[in-house]
Amino acid sequence: MDVTTTAQYRVLGYPHKPTQLVLMACDETNEELQDLNADTNLHDVDDEMGDGDNCSGEDTARRDIASPSIDKFEPIYIDMTEYDTAIQSKVDTLELGYLIEATVKWTADGLRLTVVDVIAETNFIFYNEVTGIFEAATTTWKDAVAEGEGMGSRLTRGTDAKPNGALYVFAKQQDARDLTREFQTGVTPLEPLIRRVDEEETASVSVSPESTQPRAVFVLKPATEPFIIVYVVFRRNSMLAGTLHSTYGENSDNNVEGNQPGSTPSGPLQFE
Structure with missing residues (x-):
């Protein structure tokens, strides 16, 4: 008897293997038994036991199933080899960061x-x-250091004074930990920062939910600064997102390694 779970997941792509899709669970899963004959089978088992047995057939059948459990913000790993065309074609359209x-x-x-x-x-x-x-970013980090904190945050606004992003800075780890890599693999989830936009950060301002206004989440690892930047831009195709792409992307003089940012328009960075 197969068991399925349905939930919202964040797509983390293929950070480990080219055929292993990593998804981050965004909420609790709904577990369902997927056996069309389950009720009949359980009834048959119960009849065979007779009235004198204290165990129910349902308990016996379910005991053989290892009930799946996926915790909130837990990454799961799916082997994407040997899939049918319908599912594979859908997965092929998914991009890093999609909410599904x-x-x-x-x-x-x-x-x-x-x-x-x-x-x-x-x-x-x-x-x-x-x-x-x-x-x-540097000001937010200095404020965090002055307060003895390992992270800092602020809301940013555009020229129209409307909120356009939530900026976070985190101290680089001095040991073997690579925080950027942890964000990529889901070991340290970005999800709470994205959800904070909807649940806390913009409680007093008007920002459309992610489902109607997809975000662009930038993780910037400076070459020399002692912090890492996570910038949740509220509108994926906004001028702010375009500016970050053009400033730190593949063709920018500010990107030492070079990345593939895609083609987006540029514009001035505006902050609160």
Whole structure:
């Protein structure tokens, strides 16, 4: 008897293997038994036991199933080899950062996707070894250090005074930890920062939810600064997102390593 779980997931792409899709669970899963003959089978078992047995057939049948459990913000790993065309074509359209609703079947051979629906086409963008860090980030970091904190945050606004992003800075780890890599693989989730935009950060201002206004989430690792930047831009195709692409992307003088940012318009960085 197969068991499936349905939940919202964040697409983390293929950070480990080219055929292993990583998804981050964004909420609790809904577990369902997927056996069309389950009720009949359980009834048959109960009849065979007789009235004198204290165990129910349902308990016996369910005991043989290892009930799946996916915690909130837990990454799951799905082998994408040998999929049918319908599912594979949907997965091929997914990009890093997309928010999806997916049904996952738990089988003896591992997890299998059976249904995939896109909720929001949010993008995650990682730029490493960047230089020319904008003033709002350095100021936010200085404020955090002055308060003895390892992270800082602020709301940013455009020229129209409307909120256009949530800026976070985190101290680089001095040990073997690579925080940027942890964000990429889901070991340290970006999800709470994205959700904070909807739940806390913009509680007193008007920002459309992610489902109707996909975000662009930039993770910038400066070459020399002692902090890492996570910038949740509220509108994926905004001028602010375009400016970050053009400033720190592949063709920018401020990107030492070089990344593939895509083509987007540029514009002035505006901050609160």
